[in-house]
Amino acid sequence: MKKDSATRLCAIRELENSGLGVRFVVQLDGRSRSAFVIRFDGEIKAFINECAHIGVELDWQPGIFFDSTGQQLICSTHGARYNPLTGECISGRCAGRGLIAIKIREVGEEVHLVDGKGVHLEKIIEGQSDV
Ligand code: FES
Secondary structure (H helix, E strand, C coil): CCEEEEEEEEEHHCCCCCHHHCCEEECCCEEEEEEEEEEEECCCEEEEEECCCCCCCCCCCCCEEEEECCCCCCCCCCCEEEECCCCEECCCCCCCCCCEEEEEEEECEEEEEEEEEEEEEEEECCCCCCC
16 A cells, blocks of 8 residues: 655645745645645644635735634635634535545654645745745
């Protein structure tokens, strides 16, 4: 059986609690999908960057995924809100549908994407918002 491999996404120190996310692109089930990794409440989580409403990217400026309270992820288009730890829909037009989680792993001081099972890193998107 083939073992999953891991690919570096960023340094852990690049992710502040409720701060900017690091964006990247993965191949998932044979197509390129935008994705992001964030830190919340000390935990690092990654999701496909597609709102469950109509599939657009969540961030209104590159890397800005949290609402003004820093407690929820928010879609910039119609304001659907998601739990940053689970991707679960909290309110709005996601209507009970959540974000697709991506498996990551902390390796020393780095965050790695766990490649395998149809998910592969395509590229890191440089340049987060400085807003
Ligand atoms: S596209 Fe995200 S709430 Fe409508």
